[in-house]
Amino acid sequence: MERVNPQFIDTIKKLGAFDINACYSCGTCTAICPLSTGENSFPRKMIRYSLLGLEEKILGSPEPWLCYYCGECTETCPREADPGGLMMALRRFATMKYDVTGLSPLIYLSKSFKFIATLFLAALTLVLIYFLHGPIVTSEVKLATFAPVHITEIGDIVILIGLGTLLLINVYRMYRHIVLRGGKVKAKIPLKVYIAEFIKILPLNFFTQIKFKFCERKKYWITHLIIVYGYGMAFILVVLLLKWFQTDEFYPFMHPIRIAGYLSTVALLYGIVVMARGRLKKERDPVWKHSHSTDWMFLILLFLTTLTGLFVDVFKYLHLPMATYITYSIHLAVVTPLLVLEVPFAKWSHLAYRPFAIYFARLKEYTEKVESSEELREAA
Numbered sequence: 001m002e003r004v005n006p007q008f009i010d011t012i013k014k015l016g017a018f019d020i021n022a023c024y025s026c027g028t029c030t031a032i033c034p035l036s037t038g039e040n041s042f043p044r045k046m047i048r049y050s051l052l053g054l055e056e057k058i059l060g061s062p063e064p065w066l067c068y069y070c071g072e073c074t075e076t077c078p079r080e081a082d083p084g085g086l087m088m089a090l091r092r093f094a095t096m097k098y099d100v101t102g103l104s105p106l107i108y109l110s111k112s113f114k115f116i117a118t119l120f121l122a123a124l125t126l127v128l129i130y131f132l133h134g135p136i137v138t139s140e141v142k143l144a145t146f147a148p149v150h151i152t153e154i155g156d157i158v159i160l161i162g163l164g165t166l167l168l169i170n171v172y173r174m175y176r177h178i179v180l181r182g183g184k185v186k187a188k189i190p191l192k193v194y195i196a197e198f199i200k201i202l203p204l205n206f207f208t209q210i211k212f213k214f215c216e217r218k219k220y221w222i223t224h225l226i227i228v229y230g231y232g233m234a235f236i237l238v239v240l241l242l243k244w245f246q247t248d249e250f251y252p253f254m255h256p257i258r259i260a261g262y263l264s265t266v267a268l269l270y271g272i273v274v275m276a277r278g279r280l281k282k283e284r285d286p287v288w289k290h291s292h293s294t295d296w297m298f299l300i301l302l303f304l305t306t307l308t309g310l311f312v313d314v315f316k317y318l319h320l321p322m323a324t325y326i327t328y329s330i331h332l333a334v335v336t337p338l339l340v341l342e343v344p345f346a347k348w349s350h351l352a353y354r355p356f357a358i359y360f361a362r363l364k365e366y367t368e369k370v371e372s373s374e375e376l377r378e379a380a
């Protein structure tokens with residue numbers, strides 16, 4: 001027997017599914033969706049589950065993550081029930097449920113918690129900088145002297161291991177819901193199937209988000225990819241190439257490290273401007289119709305991170321020591337909440353959840369096929 005949660009619809013309304021009660025189940029959205037398939041049919045099925053409060057069924061479905069929020073269903077819905085917005089709200093709901101710490105629901109459902117947590121992490125970072133910074137040279141810019149690389153590296157490692165571990169635990173909880181179906185799965189998946197599907201699905205979907213290309217609005221695919229690559233390049237610079245990136249040296253303009261930094265900045269600023277413009281103007285595209293407070297939190301933190309990073313470079317190459325050190329401290333104070341709050345608990349986590357959901361959907365299909373052929377054999 002499936003458990004019904006009568007409060008479910010209220011929760012997902014708080015997460016952005018404002019209009020879903022208007023649905024009269026005509027199925028136009030599923031027919032129009034370019035990503036809906038026989039095995040994974042959505043969004044109508046998810047709408048029915050949501051209206052009935054079948055929370056476990058939703059958590060056991062990969063479908064919310066197979067939607068790339070192109071908005072085509074919302075645009076064609078005769079009842080203006082915003083099915084695309086519901087799929088987005090279900091992803092937020094799933095993110096809350098996968099999170100083992102209980103912080104994700106607070107981030108999604110409480111504006112004051114988000115605000116206080118952001119301020120707390122920023123203040124904590126500034127306090128750490130105050131106590132741990134190196135000598136302040138004012139005659140010239142010595143960034144790596146002010147912020148010694150070995151200390152920043154320790155911060156990088158702590159954040160990477162801590163957030164990576166949390167994210168992996170959450171991915172495992174997603175696996176339990178979707179593939180193991182809360183312990184109800186009977187078929188065993190051979191190791192070679194796990195490995196073969198992993199190799200086939202994860203890198204392709206993580207690095208190219210290839211399914212997005214089936215959507216009508218390909219511009220979102222490109223914008224999404226530009227942001228991901230901008231983010232990826234910034235990650236490589238501040239984690240793998242930190243010694244060369246956070247340095248006392250002054251590189252010529254065409255130095256590869258500077259070029260990589262500028263490309264990353266341009267990519268991120270482009271993505272931020274597209275998203276902020278759409279959300280502010282609520283452009284005709286339905287994906288911008290409703291913005292959740294976490295969408296704005298992500299955009300604002302990403303914008304401040306990119307802008308302060310750019311100003312560190314400008315002040316350094318204008319030979320302004322104090323302006324460089326202060327801006328760099330502010331930059332770190334913004335980066336910390338962006339990473340700590342967004343990577344395992346909120347919007348950023350979808351970068352990991354979506355490719356894993358596609359992988360888990362394949363594993364789930366495998367178990368269902370094995371189970372149905374066993375049932376047929378038993379019946380015969």
Ligand code: SF4
Binds near residue numbers: 024025030077079083
């Ligand atoms: S969301 Fe709209 S298109 Fe989809 S089933 Fe409901 S009424 Fe029909």
Ligand code: SF4
Binds near residue numbers: 043
């Ligand atoms: S938003 Fe696009 S991908 Fe998502 S359910 Fe609607 S049509 Fe399908």
